[in-house]
Amino acid sequence: MDEKLIQRLESAVARLEALSYRQGVSPPSEIGGDSASTDPSIVAYEDLISQFVGRVSGAAEKIGGQVLDVTKIIEEAFSTQKELLIKVKQSQKPGMSGLVEFLKPLNDVIVKATKMTEGRRSDFFNHLKAAADSLTALAWIAYTGKDCGMSMPIAHVEESWQMAEFYSNKILVEYRNKDADHVEWAKALKELYVPGLRDYVKSHYPLGPVWTATGKTIVSAPTKSPTTGAPAPPPPPPASLFSSESPKPSLSLPKEGMAAVFQEINSGKPVTSGLRKITADMKTKNRAERTGVVSSGEKESHVGSSSFSKSGPPKLELQMGRKWVVENQIGRKNLVIDDCDSKQSVYVFGCKDSVLQIQGKVNNITIDKCSKMGVVFKDVVAACEIVNCNGVEVQCQGSAPTISVDNTGGCQLFLSKDSLEASITTAKSSEINVLVPGAGPDDDWGEHALPQQFVHVYKDGQFVTTPVSHSGG
Numbered sequence: 001m002d003e004k005l006i007q008r009l010e011s012a013v014a015r016l017e018a019l020s021y022r023q024g025v026s027p028p029s030e031i032g033g034d035s036a037s038t039d040p041s042i043v044a045y046e047d048l049i050s051q052f053v054g055r056v057s058g059a060a061e062k063i064g065g066q067v068l069d070v071t072k073i074i075e076e077a078f079s080t081q082k083e084l085l086i087k088v089k090q091s092q093k094p095g096m097s098g099l100v101e102f103l104k105p106l107n108d109v110i111v112k113a114t115k116m117t118e119g120r121r122s123d124f125f126n127h128l129k130a131a132a133d134s135l136t137a138l139a140w141i142a143y144t145g146k147d148c149g150m151s152m153p154i155a156h157v158e159e160s161w162q163m164a165e166f167y168s169n170k171i172l173v174e175y176r177n178k179d180a181d182h183v184e185w186a187k188a189l190k191e192l193y194v195p196g197l198r199d200y201v202k203s204h205y206p207l208g209p210v211w212t213a214t215g216k217t218i219v220s221a222p223t224k225s226p227t228t229g230a231p232a233p234p235p236p237p238p239a240s241l242f243s244s245e246s247p248k249p250s251l252s253l254p255k256e257g258m259a260a261v262f263q264e265i266n267s268g269k270p271v272t273s274g275l276r277k278i279t280a281d282m283k284t285k286n287r288a289e290r291t292g293v294v295s296s297g298e299k300e301s302h303v304g305s306s307s308f309s310k311s312g313p314p315k316l317e318l319q320m321g322r323k324w325v326v327e328n329q330i331g332r333k334n335l336v337i338d339d340c341d342s343k344q345s346v347y348v349f350g351c352k353d354s355v356l357q358i359q360g361k362v363n364n365i366t367i368d369k370c371s372k373m374g375v376v377f378k379d380v381v382a383a384c385e386i387v388n389c390n391g392v393e394v395q396c397q398g399s400a401p402t403i404s405v406d407n408t409g410g411c412q413l414f415l416s417k418d419s420l421e422a423s424i425t426t427a428k429s430s431e432i433n434v435l436v437p438g439a440g441p442d443d444d445w446g447e448h449a450l451p452q453q454f455v456h457v458y459k460d461g462q463f464v465t466t467p468v469s470h471s472g473g
Contacts (some may be wrong), residue, residue: 042086042205049078052188052196057183064126067185070116070131071165074192081138085209087218093211096217102218103142107320110135114322118343118363121382126167126174127182129364130189130288134164136320137193140201143208147319153208155200163325163347166368166387183378293412312350323347324362329354342381348373367392385412404427414445426450 034081060071113132140153171447175182251449324346332354345364371390379398394413404425432450452469
């Protein structure tokens with residue numbers, strides 16, 4: 001009993017000594033392994049894990065299954081970041097290659113969460129996506145300055161949660177009157193990041209991690225060549241952490257509205273082969289009779305390509321190697337994502353009067369709070385989701401198992417022959433038209449308006465719902 005009491009007293013004294021440095025007094029000696037673990041910022045991070053991560057874990061244990069599995073990955077990610085924070089206090093600021101090696105343990109954990117969202121969609125897909133997307137908030141530790149291509153740490157945490165909140169809100173809606181444990185999990189996950197992680201970063205690292213000038217140097221692990229056995233040069237850093245923009249092909253599409261962009265893409269010409277010239281078949285007077293596709297008819301906005309949205313600067317970047325983020329783009333008709341794979345997702349937010357081409361197969365596409373926006377993609381593994389939009393046009397050139405439209409006014413869906421079997425779900429939306437190709441290559445597109453009015457009739461003990469049909473006299 002006496003030994004346990006002595007240990008508790010020693011632990012309390014160590015914590016009091018660490019707390020004494022909160023007022024700006026530096027430790028008398030160089031920070032080592034033991035003193036770094038008792039630093040005020042590390043102690044506060046442990047409290048964050050205990051309070052907020054613990055609450056998420058408690059709710060997950062009541063649910064079990066995949067929700068518990070992905071929550072354990074969240075625990076692992078936060079524990080990994082704690083070790084990185086301790087390492088920051090013992091190390092000098094690394095170079096680019098050293099920073100990649102430093103972040104590798106955290107990135108590996110985030111990849112594990114992302115892999116759980118791939119493949120066949122499970123009943124807890126929204127839980128898995130909310131957890132995986134939220135972990136990108138931990139990348140705030142990669143902030144190295146205003147020129148690193150990232151938002152400030154506090155803003156990065158908030159922006160990362162905004163992407164995950166889309167799926168968290170779906171959980172709240174689905175389980176609000178069904179299962180309180182799922183609601184508790186979703187609420188606890190939000191509080192973990194906002195205010196939990198956000199307030200922690202605000203208190204201790206508002207300008208990013210503080211490295212030790214006299215600490216040890218972080219070097220990248222050398223990789224040996226499979227043929228010679230000699231060390232190979234280090235790989236380039238991931239663009240998601242250190243670049244504000246992804247490389248884009250230098251092209252300029254003819255500015256004749258989004259329907260003109262779709263027509264030009266479908267012409268069979270390579271998108272990189274000089275799109276500045278407007279040929280006769282691309283003009284509206286020659287195109288309308290041939291395709292049967294109704295032009296948007298709206299004048300192009302005179303906003304320059306470098307315009308900023310009120311909500312923030314434009315973004316087109318790959319985050320943590322798994323999520324393409326396209327935000328606040330205005331008047332940009334030449335946005336291209338050409339280096340993507342089936343394990344990556346695309347999130348388009350707050351864009352206006354722009355066109356995005358996704359030249360490859362991706363896992364999931366979400367278009368959120370966009371207006372007069374055109375998106376062209378080839379194949380999607382899971383779903384293409386359109387939410388809170390106005391006047392958007394989406395074209396699938398390959399296959400898409402599911403397309404959902406939620407709280408959207410004005411949406412045109414262009415389907416290919418491979419995507420005619422897609423399941424289209426609509427909710428709280430209006431003016432949705434689906435255009436399908438004709439039987440032959442020269443036949444006109446067929447336009448089908450999805451119903452937005454329904455009649456509900458009580459028959460045989462239940463309500464029977466049928467769409468309203470209008471007939472002219």
